[in-house]
Amino acid sequence: MREGDSVRGTGQGAGQGAGQTRAKRADARRNEKALLDAAAAVFVASGVEAPVREIAARAGVGTGTIYRHFPTRADLIIAVFRHQVDACAEAGPRLLATGESPYVALTKWIDLFVDFVVTKHGLAAVLRSDSAGMDTLGAYFLDRLLPVCTDLLDAAVTSGEIRDGVEAYELMRGVGNLCIGADNDPRYDARRLVGLLVAGLRQPR
Numbered sequence: 001m002r003e004g005d006s007v008r009g010t011g012q013g014a015g016q017g018a019g020q021t022r023a024k025r026a027d028a029r030r031n032e033k034a035l036l037d038a039a040a041a042v043f044v045a046s047g048v049e050a051p052v053r054e055i056a057a058r059a060g061v062g063t064g065t066i067y068r069h070f071p072t073r074a075d076l077i078i079a080v081f082r083h084q085v086d087a088c089a090e091a092g093p094r095l096l097a098t099g100e101s102p103y104v105a106l107t108k109w110i111d112l113f114v115d116f117v118v119t120k121h122g123l124a125a126v127l128r129s130d131s132a133g134m135d136t137l138g139a140y141f142l143d144r145l146l147p148v149c150t151d152l153l154d155a156a157v158t159s160g161e162i163r164d165g166v167e168a169y170e171l172m173r174g175v176g177n178l179c180i181g182a183d184n185d186p187r188y189d190a191r192r193l194v195g196l197l198v199a200g201l202r203q204p205r
Contacts, residue, residue, distance in 0.1 A: 032069060035059045036083040039066075039076055048077050081137055085144050088116050092148035102155035103162060103202070109152055110175060110198055113145070114191055117179045145172065162201040171201075 038059035042050045056063045070076035099105035149168035156162040182190035
C-alpha cells in the first residue's frame with residue numbers, strides 16, 4: 001500500500017469513528033430527554049414521590065437505567081426541573097417569532113409557565129434537606145426565565161398592546177402566587193385567575 005493511501009485510509013477511519021461518536025451522543029441525549037419527559041409526566045400525575053418503577057414503565061426502560069443516569073430521587077427531580085425550565089425558556093422566542101402578536105405570544109408563554117408551576121407540588125419537600133440544591137435551582141430558574149419574560153413584555157409594550165412599567169419578576173411572582181394550592185383545590189381555577197391578571201396588562205383603549 002502506498003503511503004498516501006495509508007494516510008487517506010486512516011483519515012477515513014477517524015472520520016467514521018467521530019461520526020459514530022456523535023451519533024451515540026445524539027442517541028444518548030434523545031434517550032435522556034425521553035426519560036425526563038416520562039418522569040415529568042409521572043410527576044404531574046402522581047407527584048414527585050411517584051415510584052421509580054412507574055417512571056421506568058412509562059419510559060420503556062428498566063429501573064436500573066434510571067438509577068444509572070440519576071442515582072438519587074433528588075438527582076432525577078433536579079434534572080426534570082432543569083429540563084422543563086429549558087423547554088419553557090426556549091418556547092419564548094419561538095412564540096414571539098410565530099405568534100399573531102407579542103401579546104398573544106406573552107399569553108401563550110404564561111400558559112406554559114403556569115403548567116410548569118402547578119406541576120411542582122412536592123418539590124420543596126423532597127429537596128428540603130439540600131438547601132444549597134434548592135438555592136441553585138432557584139437561581140437557574142430566574143437566570144433562564146426572567147430574560148425570556150422580559151423580552152416578551154418589552155415586545156408587547158413596543159407593539160402598544162400592554163402598558164409599560166410591569167417588571168418580569170413581578171409578573172412571574174404574581175403568577176406563581178396565584179398558582180399556590182391549585183393542585184389540591186378543585187374549586188380553585190388558577191389558570192382563570194392568571195388569565196385575568198394578564199388581561200389586566202392590556203393598554204386601555
